[in-house]
Amino acid sequence: xxxxxxxxxxxxxxxxxxxxxxxxxxxxxxxxxxxxxxxxxxxxxxxxxxxxxxxxxxxxxxxxxxxxxxxxxxxxxxxxxxxxxxxxxxxxxxxxxxxxxxxxxxxxxxxxxxxxxxxxxxxxxxxxxxxxxxxxxxxxxxxxxxxxxxxxxxxxxxxxxxxxxxxxxxxxxxxxxxxxxxxxxxxxxxxxxxxxxxxxxxxxxxxxxxxxxxxxxxxxxxxxxxxxxxxxxxxxxxxxxxxxxxxxxxxxxxxxxxxxxxxxxxxxxxxxxxxxxxxxxxxxxxxxxxxxxxxxxxxxxxxxxxxxxxxxxxxxxxxxxxxxxxxxxxxxxxxxxxxxxxxxxxxxxxxxxxxxxxxxxxxxxxxxxxxxxxxxxxxxxxxxxxxxxxxxxxxxxxxxxxxxxxxxxxxxxxxxxxxxxxxxxxxxxxxxxxxxxxxxxxxxxxxxxxxxxxxxxxxxxxxxxxxxxxxxxxxx
Numbered sequence: 001x002x003x004x005x006x007x008x009x010x011x012x013x014x015x016x017x018x019x020x021x022x023x024x025x026x027x028x029x030x031x032x033x034x035x036x037x038x039x040x041x042x043x044x045x046x047x048x049x050x051x052x053x054x055x056x057x058x059x060x061x062x063x064x065x066x067x068x069x070x071x072x073x074x075x076x077x078x079x080x081x082x083x084x085x086x087x088x089x090x091x092x093x094x095x096x097x098x099x100x101x102x103x104x105x106x107x108x109x110x111x112x113x114x115x116x117x118x119x120x121x122x123x124x125x126x127x128x129x130x131x132x133x134x135x136x137x138x139x140x141x142x143x144x145x146x147x148x149x150x151x152x153x154x155x156x157x158x159x160x161x162x163x164x165x166x167x168x169x170x171x172x173x174x175x176x177x178x179x180x181x182x183x184x185x186x187x188x189x190x191x192x193x194x195x196x197x198x199x200x201x202x203x204x205x206x207x208x209x210x211x212x213x214x215x216x217x218x219x220x221x222x223x224x225x226x227x228x229x230x231x232x233x234x235x236x237x238x239x240x241x242x243x244x245x246x247x248x249x250x251x252x253x254x255x256x257x258x259x260x261x262x263x264x265x266x267x268x269x270x271x272x273x274x275x276x277x278x279x280x281x282x283x284x285x286x287x288x289x290x291x292x293x294x295x296x297x298x299x300x301x302x303x304x305x306x307x308x309x310x311x312x313x314x315x316x317x318x319x320x321x322x323x324x325x326x327x328x329x330x331x332x333x334x335x336x337x338x339x340x341x342x343x344x345x346x347x348x349x350x351x352x353x354x355x356x357x358x359x360x361x362x363x364x365x366x367x368x369x370x371x372x373x374x375x376x377x378x379x380x381x382x383x384x385x386x387x388x389x390x391x392x393x394x395x396x397x398x399x400x401x402x403x404x405x406x407x408x409x410x411x412x413x414x415x416x417x418x419x420x421x422x423x424x425x426x427x428x429x430x431x432x433x434x435x436x437x438x439x440x441x442x443x444x445x446x447x448x449x450x451x452x453x454x455x456x457x458x459x460x461x462x463x464x465x466x467x468x469x470x471x472x473x474x475x476x
Contacts, residue, residue, distance in 0.1 A: 038095060067138075067166050069128045070112035070195050070223055076130040085135035085144065093144075097151065108134075108159040111194045112223035113240040133160040137173050145176055155180035156189060161196035161216075165208060168200075174211050182215060194220030197243035201250065201260045209260060218244045218264060219273045237278045244268060245275035248286050248298060256297035271307040274316065281324075283316045291324045296332045309337055313349035319359075320346045326356035326372065329365040334372065344377040353384035354394070362394035364403050373410055380413045380421070389428070390421050397428035399437045404444065414445050415452065 069076060084092040108129055133153055136145040137160045149155060155177050164170035164177075181192065193216030200208040202225065221240040241249075244264060251258030265271075274283040281292055287307040290298035299321075303309055313320050322342050325333040334356070338344065348354045357377040360368040369391075373379060383389050392412040395403040408414070414422040422445045429438035 067163060070162065070199075070225065076128055078130050079132060081132040082130045082135035085132060085139060085141070088139075097147070108154075108157050109189070109191060111158065111191045111220050113221040114191070128159055128162075130163075131157055131159050133157045133177070134163050136160075137163045137170055138167070140170065140173065142172055142176060145173060149176075149180050155184055156192055158191070158193065158195055161193045161212070162199065165196035165199040165203075165205070165212075168203065168205055168208070171207060171211060174208060178211065178215050188215060189217070191217050191220040193217060194243055195222050198222045198225075198241070198246050201243055201246045204260070206259060206263070209263065213264060213267055216243070218242065218268055219270070219275050221277075237280055239277040239279060241277075242275040244273075244286055245284075245289055248275065248289050248302075249293065251301070252290055252293040252295035252298045256295070256301070261298070261301065265301070265305040268305075271302065271305060272311055282318045284324075285311065285317065287311070287321055288317065288319065288324050291321060291330060291333055292328055294328060294330050294333070296330070296336060299333055299336065303340070309340055310342060310346075313347070313353055315349070315351070318349045318351075318353060320356075322346055323348070323354065323356045323359055326365070326368050327354075327359040327363060329360075329363055329368055331365075331367050331371060334368055338371070338375050344372050344375040345381065348384040348388065350384060351386035353386075353388060355381050355391075357381065358383075358389060358391045358394050361391035361400065361403050361407060362389065362398055364395070364398070364400035366403060366406050369403065369406065379407060379411050390424075392421055393425045393428055396425035396437045396441050397432050397434065399429070399432070399434040401437060401440055404437065404440055408444050408448065414441075414448050419445070 067076075078086075081093065081096045084096060108131055112128075131153075132148050133145060133155075134157065136142075136148060157177065160177060161174065164174050181189075185192070193212050197209070197212050197216045197218065197220075200212065219242045221242055224236065224238045224241045247258060247261040247264050251261040268286075271287075272285050275286050276284045276289045278284075281288075284292060285307065287299060287302045287309065290302055309321050311317065311320060313323060319327060320342075322334065322337045322344070323346060325337060344356060346356065348358070354362065355377065357369060357372045357379065358381065360366075360372060369377075379391055381390065383393065389397060390412075392404065392407050392414070394400075395407060412421070414425075422441060425441050426438055429435075429441060
Protein backbone atom coordinates (compact mmCIF):
# COMPACT_ATOMS: atom_id res chain seq x y z
CA UNK A 1 0.00 0.00 0.00
CA UNK A 2 2.81 2.44 0.91
CA UNK A 3 4.61 1.64 -2.35
CA UNK A 4 1.45 2.39 -4.29
CA UNK A 5 1.07 5.69 -2.48
CA UNK A 6 4.64 6.68 -3.20
CA UNK A 7 4.56 5.54 -6.80
CA UNK A 8 1.45 7.54 -7.59
CA UNK A 9 2.34 10.42 -5.24
CA UNK A 10 -1.16 10.40 -3.71
CA UNK A 11 -2.29 11.11 -0.17
CA UNK A 12 -5.52 10.69 1.71
CA UNK A 13 -6.47 14.01 3.27
CA UNK A 14 -9.98 14.48 4.70
CA UNK A 15 -11.16 11.63 2.49
CA UNK A 16 -9.90 13.35 -0.69
CA UNK A 17 -7.05 12.22 -2.92
CA UNK A 18 -4.46 14.91 -3.58
CA UNK A 19 -1.20 14.98 -5.51
CA UNK A 20 1.93 16.41 -3.93
CA UNK A 21 1.69 19.69 -5.84
CA UNK A 22 -1.97 20.05 -4.89
CA UNK A 23 -1.07 19.38 -1.27
CA UNK A 24 1.64 21.99 -1.37
CA UNK A 25 -0.71 24.51 -2.95
CA UNK A 26 -3.29 23.76 -0.26
CA UNK A 27 -0.68 24.25 2.43
CA UNK A 28 0.46 27.55 0.96
CA UNK A 29 -3.07 28.85 0.93
CA UNK A 30 -3.55 27.91 4.59
CA UNK A 31 -0.54 29.09 6.56
CA UNK A 32 -1.66 27.51 9.82
CA UNK A 33 -1.48 23.99 8.41
CA UNK A 34 1.81 22.31 9.22
CA UNK A 35 0.53 18.82 9.84
CA UNK A 36 -0.45 17.94 6.23
CA UNK A 37 3.09 18.71 5.02
CA UNK A 38 4.55 16.76 7.94
CA UNK A 39 2.27 13.86 7.09
CA UNK A 40 3.58 13.85 3.52
CA UNK A 41 7.18 13.79 4.73
CA UNK A 42 6.70 11.23 7.51
CA UNK A 43 5.29 8.60 5.19
CA UNK A 44 8.45 8.89 3.11
CA UNK A 45 7.30 10.90 0.14
CA UNK A 46 10.36 12.36 -1.65
CA UNK A 47 10.78 16.08 -1.25
CA UNK A 48 13.73 16.41 -3.61
CA UNK A 49 11.42 16.56 -6.64
CA UNK A 50 10.35 19.12 -9.22
CA UNK A 51 7.08 20.15 -10.85
CA UNK A 52 6.91 21.67 -14.31
CA UNK A 53 4.89 24.84 -13.95
CA UNK A 54 4.03 24.97 -17.67
CA UNK A 55 2.42 21.57 -18.17
CA UNK A 56 -1.11 22.71 -17.37
CA UNK A 57 -1.29 21.30 -13.84
CA UNK A 58 -0.01 24.45 -12.18
CA UNK A 59 -0.24 26.96 -15.01
CA UNK A 60 -2.71 29.04 -13.00
CA UNK A 61 -0.43 29.15 -9.97
CA UNK A 62 1.32 32.48 -10.49
CA UNK A 63 4.26 32.44 -8.08
CA UNK A 64 7.08 33.65 -10.31
CA UNK A 65 7.19 36.92 -12.25
CA UNK A 66 7.32 36.67 -16.02
CA UNK A 67 10.92 35.47 -16.22
CA UNK A 68 11.58 33.06 -19.11
CA UNK A 69 14.19 30.34 -18.95
CA UNK A 70 17.24 30.93 -21.16
CA UNK A 71 17.68 29.15 -24.45
CA UNK A 72 15.09 26.78 -25.84
CA UNK A 73 14.42 24.77 -22.68
CA UNK A 74 11.00 24.18 -21.18
CA UNK A 75 9.65 26.26 -18.32
CA UNK A 76 10.89 26.40 -14.77
CA UNK A 77 10.82 23.24 -12.68
CA UNK A 78 9.84 24.14 -9.11
CA UNK A 79 11.07 22.40 -6.00
CA UNK A 80 8.62 22.25 -3.07
CA UNK A 81 10.78 24.51 -0.93
CA UNK A 82 11.18 27.03 -3.77
CA UNK A 83 7.41 27.11 -4.28
CA UNK A 84 6.87 27.65 -0.55
CA UNK A 85 9.38 30.53 -0.55
CA UNK A 86 7.73 32.18 -3.54
CA UNK A 87 4.32 31.65 -1.98
CA UNK A 88 5.42 33.49 1.15
CA UNK A 89 4.39 30.69 3.51
CA UNK A 90 6.95 30.82 6.31
CA UNK A 91 5.38 27.86 8.14
CA UNK A 92 5.74 25.57 5.12
CA UNK A 93 9.27 26.86 4.49
CA UNK A 94 10.20 26.18 8.11
CA UNK A 95 8.67 22.72 8.00
CA UNK A 96 10.52 21.70 4.86
CA UNK A 97 13.85 23.05 6.12
CA UNK A 98 13.39 21.26 9.44
CA UNK A 99 13.17 17.97 7.58
CA UNK A 100 16.73 18.18 6.46
CA UNK A 101 19.41 19.11 3.98
CA UNK A 102 17.87 17.08 1.16
CA UNK A 103 15.33 19.83 0.62
CA UNK A 104 18.08 22.13 -0.67
CA UNK A 105 20.51 19.71 -2.33
CA UNK A 106 19.69 20.57 -5.94
CA UNK A 107 22.64 20.87 -8.29
CA UNK A 108 22.44 23.50 -11.03
CA UNK A 109 25.92 23.67 -12.50
CA UNK A 110 25.01 23.56 -16.19
CA UNK A 111 24.47 26.41 -18.62
CA UNK A 112 21.64 26.98 -21.05
CA UNK A 113 23.74 25.45 -23.85
CA UNK A 114 24.60 22.31 -21.96
CA UNK A 115 21.01 21.56 -20.90
CA UNK A 116 22.19 19.45 -18.01
CA UNK A 117 20.70 21.18 -15.01
CA UNK A 118 19.31 18.38 -12.90
CA UNK A 119 18.27 17.34 -9.40
CA UNK A 120 20.19 14.74 -7.45
CA UNK A 121 17.32 12.25 -7.61
CA UNK A 122 15.85 13.09 -11.01
CA UNK A 123 17.14 14.11 -14.42
CA UNK A 124 15.69 17.38 -15.69
CA UNK A 125 17.62 17.94 -18.90
CA UNK A 126 14.89 19.94 -20.62
CA UNK A 127 14.28 22.79 -18.23
CA UNK A 128 15.83 24.87 -15.50
CA UNK A 129 15.29 24.10 -11.84
CA UNK A 130 14.10 27.02 -9.76
CA UNK A 131 16.08 26.15 -6.67
CA UNK A 132 15.42 27.39 -3.14
CA UNK A 133 18.32 29.82 -3.51
CA UNK A 134 16.80 31.09 -6.74
CA UNK A 135 13.44 31.56 -5.03
CA UNK A 136 15.13 33.47 -2.22
CA UNK A 137 16.78 35.66 -4.86
CA UNK A 138 13.39 36.47 -6.39
CA UNK A 139 11.99 37.48 -3.00
CA UNK A 140 15.29 39.21 -2.11
CA UNK A 141 15.38 37.38 1.22
CA UNK A 142 19.07 37.60 2.15
CA UNK A 143 18.67 36.10 5.67
CA UNK A 144 16.89 33.08 4.18
CA UNK A 145 19.66 32.74 1.61
CA UNK A 146 22.22 32.65 4.43
CA UNK A 147 20.25 29.94 6.24
CA UNK A 148 19.83 27.82 3.13
CA UNK A 149 23.57 28.06 2.49
CA UNK A 150 24.30 27.22 6.13
CA UNK A 151 22.34 23.96 5.98
CA UNK A 152 24.19 22.79 2.89
CA UNK A 153 22.88 24.33 -0.33
CA UNK A 154 25.44 24.46 -3.14
CA UNK A 155 26.39 28.10 -3.87
CA UNK A 156 27.33 27.01 -7.40
CA UNK A 157 23.77 27.83 -8.44
CA UNK A 158 23.50 29.19 -11.97
CA UNK A 159 19.73 29.33 -11.62
CA UNK A 160 19.93 31.79 -8.71
CA UNK A 161 22.59 33.91 -10.42
CA UNK A 162 20.59 34.01 -13.63
CA UNK A 163 17.49 35.28 -11.84
CA UNK A 164 19.59 37.94 -10.09
CA UNK A 165 20.87 39.09 -13.48
CA UNK A 166 17.34 39.25 -14.92
CA UNK A 167 15.92 41.18 -11.97
CA UNK A 168 18.98 43.40 -12.00
CA UNK A 169 19.02 44.76 -8.43
CA UNK A 170 20.42 41.93 -6.33
CA UNK A 171 24.01 43.05 -5.68
CA UNK A 172 23.96 41.97 -2.01
CA UNK A 173 22.54 38.59 -2.93
CA UNK A 174 25.10 38.03 -5.69
CA UNK A 175 27.95 39.05 -3.38
CA UNK A 176 26.73 36.53 -0.78
CA UNK A 177 26.59 33.70 -3.33
CA UNK A 178 30.03 34.51 -4.68
CA UNK A 179 31.54 34.63 -1.20
CA UNK A 180 30.08 31.19 -0.41
CA UNK A 181 31.18 29.89 -3.82
CA UNK A 182 34.79 30.98 -3.32
CA UNK A 183 34.89 29.32 0.09
CA UNK A 184 33.60 26.03 -1.35
CA UNK A 185 35.38 26.19 -4.73
CA UNK A 186 38.70 27.95 -4.04
CA UNK A 187 40.02 27.05 -7.50
CA UNK A 188 36.90 28.26 -9.30
CA UNK A 189 34.75 26.14 -11.62
CA UNK A 190 33.84 25.98 -15.29
CA UNK A 191 30.47 27.46 -16.32
CA UNK A 192 29.92 29.25 -12.99
CA UNK A 193 27.71 32.25 -13.65
CA UNK A 194 28.06 32.11 -17.45
CA UNK A 195 24.39 32.67 -18.24
CA UNK A 196 24.16 35.46 -15.68
CA UNK A 197 27.27 37.13 -17.12
CA UNK A 198 25.89 36.87 -20.64
CA UNK A 199 22.65 38.44 -19.47
CA UNK A 200 24.24 41.37 -17.59
CA UNK A 201 26.50 42.13 -20.56
CA UNK A 202 23.49 42.20 -22.88
CA UNK A 203 21.72 44.50 -20.44
CA UNK A 204 24.77 46.75 -19.87
CA UNK A 205 24.55 46.16 -16.11
CA UNK A 206 28.11 47.07 -15.18
CA UNK A 207 27.45 46.87 -11.43
CA UNK A 208 26.56 43.18 -11.54
CA UNK A 209 29.21 42.57 -14.20
CA UNK A 210 31.93 43.81 -11.85
CA UNK A 211 30.62 41.53 -9.10
CA UNK A 212 30.46 38.43 -11.27
CA UNK A 213 33.30 38.79 -13.77
CA UNK A 214 36.24 38.04 -11.47
CA UNK A 215 34.90 34.64 -10.43
CA UNK A 216 32.48 33.73 -13.23
CA UNK A 217 33.34 31.74 -16.34
CA UNK A 218 33.68 34.31 -19.11
CA UNK A 219 34.02 31.70 -21.85
CA UNK A 220 31.38 29.22 -20.70
CA UNK A 221 29.08 28.28 -23.62
CA UNK A 222 25.54 29.62 -23.38
CA UNK A 223 22.51 29.60 -25.65
CA UNK A 224 22.23 32.86 -27.56
CA UNK A 225 19.06 34.82 -26.91
CA UNK A 226 17.27 35.17 -30.26
CA UNK A 227 14.76 37.69 -29.02
CA UNK A 228 11.73 35.48 -29.42
CA UNK A 229 11.97 35.46 -33.22
CA UNK A 230 10.84 32.44 -35.18
CA UNK A 231 9.28 29.17 -34.00
CA UNK A 232 10.32 28.00 -30.51
CA UNK A 233 12.58 25.25 -31.82
CA UNK A 234 13.67 26.72 -35.16
CA UNK A 235 17.31 26.16 -36.00
CA UNK A 236 19.73 29.02 -35.64
CA UNK A 237 23.12 29.20 -37.36
CA UNK A 238 24.64 29.92 -33.94
CA UNK A 239 25.50 26.79 -31.98
CA UNK A 240 26.53 28.69 -28.86
CA UNK A 241 28.07 31.91 -27.69
CA UNK A 242 29.55 33.04 -24.34
CA UNK A 243 29.80 36.11 -22.13
CA UNK A 244 33.08 37.11 -23.75
CA UNK A 245 31.59 36.42 -27.18
CA UNK A 246 28.70 38.76 -26.38
CA UNK A 247 31.15 41.45 -25.24
CA UNK A 248 33.03 41.10 -28.55
CA UNK A 249 29.75 41.37 -30.47
CA UNK A 250 28.69 44.54 -28.65
CA UNK A 251 32.11 46.15 -29.09
CA UNK A 252 32.00 45.43 -32.83
CA UNK A 253 28.41 46.62 -33.23
CA UNK A 254 29.12 49.82 -31.33
CA UNK A 255 32.24 50.54 -33.39
CA UNK A 256 34.71 50.12 -30.59
CA UNK A 257 32.63 51.58 -27.76
CA UNK A 258 31.73 48.44 -25.81
CA UNK A 259 32.51 49.05 -22.12
CA UNK A 260 32.05 45.40 -21.19
CA UNK A 261 34.95 44.24 -23.37
CA UNK A 262 37.25 46.91 -21.94
CA UNK A 263 36.47 45.68 -18.43
CA UNK A 264 36.71 41.97 -19.22
CA UNK A 265 39.94 41.82 -21.21
CA UNK A 266 42.30 42.14 -18.19
CA UNK A 267 40.35 39.30 -16.49
CA UNK A 268 40.36 36.82 -19.37
CA UNK A 269 42.68 33.88 -18.67
CA UNK A 270 42.89 32.64 -22.27
CA UNK A 271 42.24 35.05 -25.12
CA UNK A 272 42.53 32.19 -27.60
CA UNK A 273 39.72 30.13 -26.08
CA UNK A 274 36.65 29.28 -28.15
CA UNK A 275 33.89 31.78 -27.34
CA UNK A 276 31.48 31.45 -30.26
CA UNK A 277 30.48 28.75 -32.70
CA UNK A 278 28.29 28.68 -35.79
CA UNK A 279 27.47 25.94 -38.27
CA UNK A 280 28.89 28.09 -41.05
CA UNK A 281 32.20 29.22 -39.55
CA UNK A 282 32.84 26.57 -36.90
CA UNK A 283 34.54 27.38 -33.61
CA UNK A 284 35.89 30.90 -33.15
CA UNK A 285 38.23 32.60 -30.74
CA UNK A 286 37.44 36.21 -29.74
CA UNK A 287 39.73 37.43 -32.53
CA UNK A 288 38.14 35.18 -35.17
CA UNK A 289 34.68 36.25 -34.03
CA UNK A 290 35.63 39.92 -34.33
CA UNK A 291 36.97 39.21 -37.83
CA UNK A 292 33.72 37.52 -38.85
CA UNK A 293 31.93 40.68 -37.68
CA UNK A 294 34.23 42.82 -39.83
CA UNK A 295 35.40 45.06 -36.98
CA UNK A 296 38.99 46.25 -37.35
CA UNK A 297 38.71 48.25 -34.10
CA UNK A 298 37.79 45.12 -32.14
CA UNK A 299 40.54 43.10 -33.85
CA UNK A 300 43.11 45.74 -32.89
CA UNK A 301 41.90 45.86 -29.28
CA UNK A 302 42.07 42.07 -28.92
CA UNK A 303 45.50 41.92 -30.55
CA UNK A 304 46.83 44.61 -28.22
CA UNK A 305 45.41 42.66 -25.26
CA UNK A 306 47.36 39.55 -26.29
CA UNK A 307 45.20 37.60 -28.76
CA UNK A 308 47.34 35.49 -31.11
CA UNK A 309 47.05 36.76 -34.69
CA UNK A 310 49.19 33.86 -35.96
CA UNK A 311 47.06 31.09 -34.45
CA UNK A 312 47.26 28.14 -36.89
CA UNK A 313 44.28 26.50 -38.53
CA UNK A 314 43.44 23.15 -36.95
CA UNK A 315 40.57 20.73 -36.54
CA UNK A 316 38.34 22.74 -34.22
CA UNK A 317 39.45 26.13 -35.57
CA UNK A 318 39.45 25.80 -39.37
CA UNK A 319 40.85 29.24 -40.24
CA UNK A 320 43.80 31.37 -39.28
CA UNK A 321 42.95 35.02 -38.62
CA UNK A 322 44.26 36.01 -42.07
CA UNK A 323 42.28 33.26 -43.76
CA UNK A 324 39.15 34.25 -41.83
CA UNK A 325 39.61 37.89 -42.85
CA UNK A 326 40.01 36.90 -46.50
CA UNK A 327 36.90 34.72 -46.33
CA UNK A 328 34.94 37.59 -44.77
CA UNK A 329 36.18 39.97 -47.47
CA UNK A 330 37.60 42.38 -44.88
CA UNK A 331 40.32 44.12 -46.85
CA UNK A 332 41.25 46.47 -44.00
CA UNK A 333 41.71 43.56 -41.57
CA UNK A 334 43.74 41.63 -44.16
CA UNK A 335 46.02 44.64 -44.61
CA UNK A 336 46.33 45.11 -40.83
CA UNK A 337 47.37 41.48 -40.29
CA UNK A 338 49.88 41.56 -43.15
CA UNK A 339 51.36 44.78 -41.77
CA UNK A 340 51.80 43.00 -38.43
CA UNK A 341 54.06 40.44 -40.10
CA UNK A 342 51.62 37.64 -40.92
CA UNK A 343 52.75 35.74 -44.03
CA UNK A 344 50.31 35.53 -46.91
CA UNK A 345 50.79 31.78 -47.48
CA UNK A 346 49.76 30.34 -44.12
CA UNK A 347 49.05 26.61 -44.26
CA UNK A 348 45.39 25.61 -44.48
CA UNK A 349 43.63 23.17 -42.19
CA UNK A 350 43.88 19.57 -43.39
CA UNK A 351 40.16 19.11 -43.96
CA UNK A 352 38.16 21.70 -45.91
CA UNK A 353 41.02 24.12 -45.36
CA UNK A 354 42.15 26.85 -47.73
CA UNK A 355 44.80 29.51 -48.03
CA UNK A 356 43.79 33.13 -47.67
CA UNK A 357 43.98 33.62 -51.45
CA UNK A 358 41.89 30.52 -52.13
CA UNK A 359 39.21 31.82 -49.78
CA UNK A 360 39.26 35.25 -51.43
CA UNK A 361 38.85 33.50 -54.80
CA UNK A 362 35.96 31.34 -53.58
CA UNK A 363 34.12 34.39 -52.23
CA UNK A 364 34.97 36.56 -55.26
CA UNK A 365 36.80 39.30 -53.36
CA UNK A 366 39.15 40.69 -56.01
CA UNK A 367 40.35 43.56 -53.81
CA UNK A 368 41.42 41.14 -51.08
CA UNK A 369 43.04 38.83 -53.65
CA UNK A 370 45.03 41.75 -55.05
CA UNK A 371 46.37 42.67 -51.61
CA UNK A 372 47.35 39.05 -50.95
CA UNK A 373 49.07 38.57 -54.32
CA UNK A 374 50.97 41.82 -53.86
CA UNK A 375 52.11 40.45 -50.49
CA UNK A 376 53.47 37.29 -52.12
CA UNK A 377 50.56 34.85 -51.95
CA UNK A 378 51.06 31.76 -54.12
CA UNK A 379 48.41 31.82 -56.83
CA UNK A 380 48.86 28.14 -57.69
CA UNK A 381 49.08 26.82 -54.12
CA UNK A 382 47.83 23.21 -54.02
CA UNK A 383 44.45 22.38 -52.50
CA UNK A 384 44.17 21.26 -48.89
CA UNK A 385 44.32 17.52 -48.30
CA UNK A 386 40.59 17.01 -47.70
CA UNK A 387 38.01 18.80 -49.87
CA UNK A 388 40.48 21.51 -50.85
CA UNK A 389 40.44 23.74 -53.93
CA UNK A 390 43.06 25.81 -55.71
CA UNK A 391 42.20 29.47 -56.14
CA UNK A 392 41.08 28.99 -59.75
CA UNK A 393 39.13 25.82 -58.92
CA UNK A 394 37.30 27.56 -56.09
CA UNK A 395 36.43 30.58 -58.20
CA UNK A 396 35.13 28.38 -61.04
CA UNK A 397 33.12 26.10 -58.75
CA UNK A 398 31.29 29.10 -57.29
CA UNK A 399 30.80 30.97 -60.54
CA UNK A 400 33.12 33.89 -59.77
CA UNK A 401 33.52 34.98 -63.38
CA UNK A 402 35.54 38.15 -62.78
CA UNK A 403 37.77 36.33 -60.31
CA UNK A 404 38.51 33.59 -62.85
CA UNK A 405 39.66 36.14 -65.42
CA UNK A 406 41.64 38.04 -62.78
CA UNK A 407 43.46 34.91 -61.57
CA UNK A 408 44.49 33.84 -65.07
CA UNK A 409 45.71 37.37 -65.78
CA UNK A 410 47.86 37.13 -62.64
CA UNK A 411 49.36 33.75 -63.49
CA UNK A 412 46.95 30.94 -62.59
CA UNK A 413 48.38 27.87 -64.35
CA UNK A 414 45.81 25.87 -66.31
CA UNK A 415 48.29 23.82 -68.33
CA UNK A 416 50.93 22.10 -66.18
CA UNK A 417 50.63 18.63 -64.66
CA UNK A 418 48.35 17.45 -67.42
CA UNK A 419 46.10 20.52 -67.08
CA UNK A 420 44.90 19.14 -63.77
CA UNK A 421 43.78 22.50 -62.41
CA UNK A 422 41.63 23.20 -65.47
CA UNK A 423 40.12 19.71 -65.50
CA UNK A 424 39.23 19.79 -61.81
CA UNK A 425 37.77 23.28 -62.12
CA UNK A 426 35.51 22.15 -64.96
CA UNK A 427 34.30 19.16 -62.95
CA UNK A 428 33.53 21.31 -59.92
CA UNK A 429 31.62 23.82 -62.08
CA UNK A 430 29.54 21.07 -63.63
CA UNK A 431 28.75 19.51 -60.26
CA UNK A 432 27.66 22.94 -58.97
CA UNK A 433 25.63 23.79 -62.09
CA UNK A 434 27.84 26.81 -62.85
CA UNK A 435 27.41 26.60 -66.62
CA UNK A 436 28.72 30.09 -67.42
CA UNK A 437 31.85 29.46 -65.35
CA UNK A 438 32.35 26.10 -67.04
CA UNK A 439 32.15 27.76 -70.48
CA UNK A 440 34.53 30.52 -69.43
CA UNK A 441 37.02 27.97 -68.11
CA UNK A 442 37.05 26.30 -71.55
CA UNK A 443 37.62 29.66 -73.24
CA UNK A 444 40.43 30.61 -70.85
CA UNK A 445 42.04 27.23 -71.26
CA UNK A 446 41.87 27.50 -75.03
CA UNK A 447 43.38 30.97 -74.96
CA UNK A 448 46.33 30.11 -72.72
CA UNK A 449 46.94 26.89 -74.68
CA UNK A 450 47.10 28.86 -77.92
CA UNK A 451 49.47 31.36 -76.36
CA UNK A 452 51.98 28.56 -75.79
CA UNK A 453 52.09 27.54 -79.44
CA UNK A 454 51.59 24.10 -81.01
CA UNK A 455 54.81 22.67 -79.55
CA UNK A 456 54.02 23.49 -75.90
CA UNK A 457 55.86 21.33 -73.36
CA UNK A 458 54.89 21.36 -69.68
CA UNK A 459 57.57 23.44 -67.95
CA UNK A 460 56.01 23.74 -64.49
CA UNK A 461 53.78 26.18 -62.75
CA UNK A 462 55.92 29.30 -63.25
CA UNK A 463 57.29 28.72 -66.73
CA UNK A 464 54.35 29.89 -68.81
CA UNK A 465 53.35 32.97 -66.85
CA UNK A 466 53.68 36.04 -69.02
CA UNK A 467 54.04 34.15 -72.31
CA UNK A 468 51.77 35.69 -74.91
CA UNK A 469 50.73 38.31 -72.45
CA UNK A 470 49.70 40.89 -75.05
CA UNK A 471 47.37 38.42 -76.72
CA UNK A 472 45.84 37.45 -73.41
CA UNK A 473 45.30 41.08 -72.47
CA UNK A 474 43.40 41.57 -75.72
CA UNK A 475 41.22 38.58 -74.84
CA UNK A 476 40.44 40.13 -71.42
